[in-house]
Amino acid sequence: MKKISAMVIGCGDRATVYANEGCRNLDMMRIGACVDPDVSKLEFMKAQFGVPAENCFTSVEQALSRGRMCDCIINGTMDKLHVPTTLPFLEQGYDVLLEKPVCNNEKELLELRDAAQRNNCRIFVCHVLRYSPFYRKIKELILSGEIGTVRHIATYEHVGVFLTSVSFVRGKWRSERECGSSLLLAKCSHDMDMICWLNNGTLPDTVFSAGGRDFITPENAPEGAGTRCLVDCPQSVREKCFFDAKPMYLDNCLLPWYPWQCTGKDYREITDAEKEESLKTYNPHGECAYKAGGDIVDHQTVNVRFKNGSYASHTVTLGSFRDGRDIFVAGTLGEIDGRADEGRITVRHYDRSTSWYNGRVIDVNDDAESAGAHYGGDRGLVRDFVNTVAGGELSISATTIDDSVNGQLLVFRADESMKKGVPVKF
Ligand SMILES: NC(=O)c1ccc[n+]([C@@H]2O[C@H](COP(=O)([O-])OP(=O)(O)OC[C@H]3O[C@@H](n4cnc5c(N)ncnc54)[C@H](O)[C@@H]3O)[C@@H](O)[C@H]2O)c1
Known part of the structure; x- marks a missing residue:
């Protein structure tokens, strides 16, 4: 089967997971272009997926000005950007793999649906399960x-x-x-x-x-808790607190790509000393979980x-x-x-x-696939999306x-x- 080409919009954690599934694990896709205002992400895409420098864009407008360049779009921007960064690509006839949630409000949801129908484009929402x-x-x-x-x-x-x-x-x-x-x-x-x-x-x-x-609130913070674990929370309190930042982030960080995003450094490159310093000062993951203001x-x-x-x-x-x-x-x-x-x-x-x-x-x-992320859903989604873009029928998962x-x-x-x-x- 000929590999399909994808343009990645928002080259963060999720989009690169899908790119990796499509290009490496399934070997059914290549990344032909990418968009991200963060140039370090574009550098990453060039190095990891061989995206040509002339097809790396810092804005959606730049990419759109080049007309249709790839078979499909993978949109992994954050929630509020999903619809504004997808709509203009539907007008250019792209099929889209779009991260969930589709958007934050009903108006945009129906706008997107109508644009997809009008342009005869398929949107696969990443409801990976x-x-x-x-x-x-x-x-x-x-x-x-x-x-x-x-x-x-x-x-x-x-x-x-x-x-x-x-x-x-x-x-x-x-x-x-x-x-x-x-x-x-x-x-x-x-x-x-x-x-x-x-x-x-x-x-x-x-x-x-x-x-x-009702539960994770300032009133329910352990007695004597400070405002930042590594700064003003007594050891005797931290020892009993599930959310103590040290074991959670410095000793066994289960999802290491999340807590260090605010440092502006790639989590694979940041040093232990930089991590600790960030938790002590500006990193929200260093705040008392009960008082973090969510x-x-x-x-x-x-x-x-x-x-x-x-x-x-x-x-x-x-x-x-x-x-x-x-x-x-x-x-x-x-x-x-x-x-x-x-x-x-x-x-x-x-x-x-x-x-x-x-x-x-x-x-x-x-099923060997169920070992992957989201019980195997990430890979299953990319496979079904690629098959459909290549002209295949919708599977029972897709609608x-x-x-x-x-x-x-x-x-x-x-x-x-x-x-x-x-x-x-x-
Ligand atoms: N399917 C799932 O189970 C699942 C799991 C986690 C997250 N998500 C969703 O995935 C989406 C992305 O989350 P993430 O953790 O990968 O985010 P992320 O912050 O790692 O990636 C977002 C990327 O978008 C880029 N960006 C910002 N503005 C942009 C713009 N105007 N144009 C293009 N790119 C822009 C950022 O620089 C960043 O690289 C979110 O909507 C999130 O809710 C889905």
Whole structure:
């Protein structure tokens, strides 16, 4: 198969993950051009992916002025930039791999959908979980009719202590005011999307949601806590605090590309002394987690009624100990139960002979791909996107943009419901 060429817009963490999957792991793509106002990112793209210097741009306008240069776009900019940096490329006829959340508001969401339809372009939103072997198998089981008609989908997202800190308490998604995304939009747009995708024979009808910032608050800081772990927080307090910056960031930093972004240096090059100095002075990851000033909720539940009388519920809690996702699908003839991080799905049916049930376990860990990030979803998404750009059919994971917007609309309605304290019509 001929490799497709992609232009990367926003050459940060996520976009380079997709570029790496497409170019190296799948060997189906080459990066023909890239855009980023940060010239160090452009240098990185030249060195890592062989992007020609004349095709490296510091603004979208420069890239647009050259006309159509590649087969598709990979857009990995931050949330607020997704739509403005995608719309003009749709007018040039590009298919787009677009990071989630699509955008922060309904107006832009529908604008993007309409532009994609008008220009006959495909937009693959990076709801990567849909493309993982685990969730793909669940979709296949539902489509096979084995559990009958879906009655209820229950999902639970446990956001582990490290991820909570690095992204949602001290990190760049800690403030809806600053980043434009609520917790549900930034973290659970995946889950809202999945609920709609698994049940896409119908549409949401009404949503009710409740949640708040109730646990990770200044009032709940350990007694005697300071304002910066390495500066004014006593050792005796830090020893008992889950969020102590030293073990979390200096000793075992699980996602090292996040906490050092504010230093302006590549995380592979920054020294230990520079890391420590930043935590002591300006780095938000050095602040007391309880007092870091974030404004997103730290737990939320969402209940959805669908037009056909089926239901779904989703719960997210920040600061969990196990990081991962659970799902339970109740059908009229059977049920599906699984933990994505364990890669095992149980399918159960009622057993008349024992008045109990029989079940079988499907181990998707057998699928080599499930070892990759997002349970294998990153690679699965890039493969499906490339196949589609190259003229192939949509896989069961992919849907057209008018279907993909439903999960995101559900996020907006759920957040509206939580803020007003009343059910909201879809
Ligand atoms: N699919 C997932 O599961 C998943 C996981 C994490 C993050 N995300 C989403 O991915 C997106 C990117 O997150 P990230 O952590 O990779 O961000 P990042 O900060 O690492 O990358 C963003 C890049 O965009 C560049 N940029 C800024 N302004 C620009 C402009 N006008 N034009 C072009 N480029 C510009 C920045 O210089 C930076 O290199 C976010 O929307 C985030 O919510 C998705």
